[in-house]
Amino acid sequence: MADQPLLKVENLRIELVTRAGVAPVIDNLSFELGHGENISFVGESGCGKSMTALAIMGLLPEGIGRIASGSILFDGEDLTTASPERLRDIRGNEISMIFQEPMTSLNPVYTVGEQIAEVLRAHQGLSKRAAWDMAIELLDAVRIPNAKGRVSDYPFQMSGGQRQRVMIAMALACKPKILIADEPTTALDVTVQAQIFDLLRDLRRDTGTSIIMITHDMGAVAEMAERMIVMYAGRNAEIGPVEQIIEHPRHPYTRGLISCVPHIVANLTAERHELTEVPGIVPSLRDFGQNRCLFASRCDRRSDQCLTERPPTREFENGQKSDCWHAEEL
Amino acid sequence: MSDTPLLKVEDLTVRFAVKRGGGFGQKHYLYAVDNISFEVKKGETLAIVGESGSGKTTAALAVARLVAAYQGRVDLGGQDILQLAGEDLRQMRRRVQFIFQDPYSSLNPRQRAEDVVREPLLSLTKTPAAEQQAIVDDLFAHVGLRPEQKRLFPHQFSGGQRQRIGIARALSTQPELIICDEPVSALDVAVQAQILNLLRRLQAEYGLTYLFISHDLGVVQHMCDSIAVMYMGKIVEHADRLSLFNNPLHPYTAALLSAVPTVDKTLRQKSRRILIPGDPPDPVNLPKGCRFANRCPVAQARCREEAPELKQVAEEHRIACHLVDESAQSPL
Numbered sequence: 001m002a003d004q005p006l007l008k009v010e011n012l013r014i015e016l017v018t019r020a021g022v023a024p025v026i027d028n029l030s031f032e033l034g035h036g037e038n039i040s041f042v043g044e045s046g047c048g049k050s051m052t053a054l055a056i057m058g059l060l061p062e063g064i065g066r067i068a069s070g071s072i073l074f075d076g077e078d079l080t081t082a083s084p085e086r087l088r089d090i091r092g093n094e095i096s097m098i099f100q101e102p103m104t105s106l107n108p109v110y111t112v113g114e115q116i117a118e119v120l121r122a123h124q125g126l127s128k129r130a131a132w133d134m135a136i137e138l139l140d141a142v143r144i145p146n147a148k149g150r151v152s153d154y155p156f157q158m159s160g161g162q163r164q165r166v167m168i169a170m171a172l173a174c175k176p177k178i179l180i181a182d183e184p185t186t187a188l189d190v191t192v193q194a195q196i197f198d199l200l201r202d203l204r205r206d207t208g209t210s211i212i213m214i215t216h217d218m219g220a221v222a223e224m225a226e227r228m229i230v231m232y233a234g235r236n237a238e239i240g241p242v243e244q245i246i247e248h249p250r251h252p253y254t255r256g257l258i259s260c261v262p263h264i265v266a267n268l269t270a271e272r273h274e275l276t277e278v279p280g281i282v283p284s285l286r287d288f289g290q291n292r293c294l295f296a297s298r299c300d301r302r303s304d305q306c307l308t309e310r311p312p313t314r315e316f317e318n319g320q321k322s323d324c325w326h327a328e329e330l
Numbered sequence: 331m332s333d334t335p336l337l338k339v340e341d342l343t344v345r346f347a348v349k350r351g352g353g354f355g356q357k358h359y360l361y362a363v364d365n366i367s368f369e370v371k372k373g374e375t376l377a378i379v380g381e382s383g384s385g386k387t388t389a390a391l392a393v394a395r396l397v398a399a400y401q402g403r404v405d406l407g408g409q410d411i412l413q414l415a416g417e418d419l420r421q422m423r424r425r426v427q428f429i430f431q432d433p434y435s436s437l438n439p440r441q442r443a444e445d446v447v448r449e450p451l452l453s454l455t456k457t458p459a460a461e462q463q464a465i466v467d468d469l470f471a472h473v474g475l476r477p478e479q480k481r482l483f484p485h486q487f488s489g490g491q492r493q494r495i496g497i498a499r500a501l502s503t504q505p506e507l508i509i510c511d512e513p514v515s516a517l518d519v520a521v522q523a524q525i526l527n528l529l530r531r532l533q534a535e536y537g538l539t540y541l542f543i544s545h546d547l548g549v550v551q552h553m554c555d556s557i558a559v560m561y562m563g564k565i566v567e568h569a570d571r572l573s574l575f576n577n578p579l580h581p582y583t584a585a586l587l588s589a590v591p592t593v594d595k596t597l598r599q600k601s602r603r604i605l606i607p608g609d610p611p612d613p614v615n616l617p618k619g620c621r622f623a624n625r626c627p628v629a630q631a632r633c634r635e636e637a638p639e640l641k642q643v644a645e646e647h648r649i650a651c652h653l654v655d656e657s658a659q660s661p662l
Contacts, residue, residue, distance in 0.1 A: 044518040044519060044520055045518055145608070159609050160382075161609065162609070189381035189382055189545065190381070190545070190547070190586060190589040190590055191381065191585060191586060191589045191606055192381075193589065193591075194588075194589035194603060194605060195605060195607075197591070198603075198605060216518070216519050217519070217591060218593050219548075219590065219591030219592045219593055220591045222591065222592065222593045222595075222598065223591040223592075223598070224591075243595070246593050246595075256520060257519060257520065258593060260519060260520050260522065260523035261519055261522070261523070261548060262526070262548040262549055262551060262552030262553075263548050263592050263593055263594055264547055264548050264551055264575070264587065264590050264592050264594065264597065265551075265592075265594050265597065266594060266596050266597040267576065268551065268571070268572055268575045268576050269572075270572065272552065274527050274530075275523035275526055275527055275552065276523065277520075277523045277524050277527060278520035278523070279524070281488050281490065281518070281520075281521065282518075
């Protein structure tokens, strides 16, 4: 079993019911996550990153989104056919998630201790007393100073960074195998972001939890992940080892995402370049699913083929995979 | 670019009264901006950087007279704008314009795009109606919007396009100073580059002076000529672009820079991450010494007792830290 990936998503297609009809918000997505591995989903808003996370958690909006085909194998078990009871058991226990906005993901009328203890009592059947003690231990583990005193605080008494730590404590309460972090630091200041990244790295080393981080920040990916999955309009654009992709992106969208951001550089000089622009914006949902490259309208390498046929996945020797007709030339 | 400062801010302080406890009598004040001074040269860009709660936005709002300053002087082309009233104040508003962070809430949803852009002309200038349309049309072309989009409402635009409308509005009165408050932080990464390039192009074309408020050091490094770093209402370091990024002297600046995730592999391996623990102090009960002392990795006894003054350590390099002297060596 050791060679088998912890999570294997194959040809996943998720359809969303919109006013204009049914749209494939995720279209033939495949990827793997190994034991103890840290991967990142990258892309702009509206590319399906969070939707993929929700699908893994079995939290697709009911009546609106559904898994149309494909499989999500977690430790060999297909989550797309699992019963709601089984999913509830997995959620928060074996796979847990932290969200972007730590202000709104905590319940304002319960103390943070009560909220952490609730997870432990629901999933692990701990007694009230034991769960409370465990909550203190967890707050300590996420480096909240004076955990014993802070455990009875309400969320409003904590700073943004501390609230995100509480969310992490809650997510890690049951020692999950996978932690999904959806833009965990976007709402936080950079120095606090550095603290949270540091914490996540240490926790992964100590517990062996695999992490899926969703982000739009290539710098954060370079800092945190071993492999990245670049998504565009619900599809794989590029997958591969982070260092290699940053060094040599094989998809024009990846290249755009890396070079459109002014990154801090080591030895700054007086000269300044114009930033590379990726013109236009992500297509709207009703244009998803067409048999062509959906990035073509924003791409400077567009050829006729890009407009008439969906590009197949090209695999390179170093493990990089790119869905682009021009991958080899890049 | 000349050497005359267009904007000269001296000892600017903004304070807010806050409610504390149930007692009567004593009022408590939060000094959001505490005695800061800086200059912006004509045609250049000064960035004020800092984390949330540092006072950077409040400082910008005070310069634009959108919040009341408690004391200080804001000199724009020889005139103290804090003293203006009536018609003079209106004239000043024509000369200083603002680009806001959130292009979703800073445009009136019931106004058509062209009316948004025309609004400052109507309220701040006496431009004849016949000329107004020509100005609006010209601005639309300059910020990269199509003429047929003039009659659309804000919700029909994407975030980046909305920010273009906001930029056109700010340019309409031919201002001398434009204050950009986090102009791209609400936009998607790929769209940010479009707006940043546009801002730089417009600056070159119209000779604009920017006061640029941002928490994103990558953006600041790309956009600005000089940078003031704020922490808890104070400027802790103020330097030109190359000095600040290549030789950051204040421990807070160094920590801030080292915290930015980067794709630059050499930088990532080279730089030791300086983690600053904990949170900033309570802004109402500030410590008497340096405000950064409780998180500073090299703080000494003196730092907790005595607040450091902002002093010049090199040409174009000012710093408020006891541990840095004229030799301009980093204390870390």
